Amino acid sequence: MTSGAGYRVMTQSAEETFAFGVELGRLVQAGDIIILTGDLGAGKTQLAKGIAQGLGITEPITSPTFNLMLVYKAADKTLQHFDLYRLEAAEQLDDIDYFGCLESDAISLVEWGDKFSQALPEDYLEVSLDLDLSGNARELGLNGNARELDLGGAAELGEATPPAPITTRNITVRPFGIRATQLKERLEAQPNDPSSAS
16 A cells, blocks of 8 residues: 655644644545544544534534544534544454444544554545644644645733743645545645635
C-alpha cells in the first residue's frame, strides 16, 4: 500500500484544530475512511468533533474509548466513530464487525487506527496530529505540501492577563488509495479563509 503526496497544516489552538476538522468534514463523502493518529492529548477527538460538525451532525461528539464505536447521523450521512486504543489484539476487531463497517457507505473515522497496521484498509486518508509543546503553532498535515491555516488567531488579552502558551499541532494528511487521494485534493483546493471553516 503506497501513499500519495502529503499535506501539512499548522494550528495554534484547539479551536483552529476543530475548524480544520469542519473543513475536512464538509469534503468527505459516503464510504470515505479517515484514520486519526497521534499521542494522547494531540487533538484527535477535537478534530473528530469538527469533522462531525462539517458533516452536519448536531449531537455532542465524544471519544468512543470505552464503547469502541459510536454512530452519528446527519440528514444524508452516517458517521462511524471508532477508537481502537483499548483493544489489545487485531482479532478483537472482528468482535465489533470493524471490517464490515469500513466496507459500508458510512463515513468511518478511526482514532488509533494505526495500532493494527495489518488491519488498515487499502484506501484511507491518514491524518496525523503531532503536539508541539514548545509554544509554537500546531501543524496539521495531509502529508506533503505545507500550508499555514489562518483560522482567526487568538483573542486579544487584557494587560493583566499573561498570554496563554500556544500548543502547536502539526497535522499531516496522507492519502492511501484513489478515494483518499481525491479527498486530499479536494481539501488542498479549499481557499485558506477562516470564515469558511467555522
